[in-house]
Amino acid sequence: NAGVTQTPKFQVLKTGQSMTLQCAQDMNHNSMYWYRQDPGMGLRLIYYSASEGTTDKGEVPNGYNVSRLNKREFSLRLESAAPSQTSVYFCASSEPGLSQETQYFGPGTRLLVL
């Protein structure tokens, strides 16, 4: 039981390049989330998917797109990376209505945009 996995662990991009961050969970959770973590800012929600087939914007969606590929997988795409997107990205999952919404986090992807 791996929980939530994320790939890659580290990535360096040049401004304007694109990339996709991958996330998968094996807990059969319906809800999945993408956050970014910046110093002094805590975690900010980028996008979330309440259930398979649905996605919604969070607090800071600009510059990102997401795909809920199936119940297990939720990817985050940067179409044209900017230095302001340098951050640590965390994927999380949860099961609404159970465990009072405890979230389970992946290990994170550290992204540097030059």
Add this chain to the structure above:
Amino acid sequence: GNSVTQMEGPVTLSEEAFLTINCTYTATGYPSLFWYVQYPGEGLQLLLKATKADDKGSNKGFEATYRKETTSFHLEKGSVQVSDSAVYFCALSDRTGGFKTIFGAGTRLFVKA
């Protein structure tokens, strides 16, 4: 809207000292409250939670009590260890917020031997 405010860090303590990290919240409904911990280089993991007023969450020697009258959920530990060095996040989840979790900014704790 919902929000969480926690004390700024870093907090530096000596081993065996008493720890308090303050957390207050604003919520329109009846939220569940959480403390998450992030060890260096890792993702967040649940430390403890409380789902209704006067509940006490506890785990690994840490405790927090859901105080509705003061809208607070302060984290305490009687005797910290070097291994407790981490970043601690207070958070809330509210049905009226679509069960999205709102996190505080985090408080970094350093424990010296």
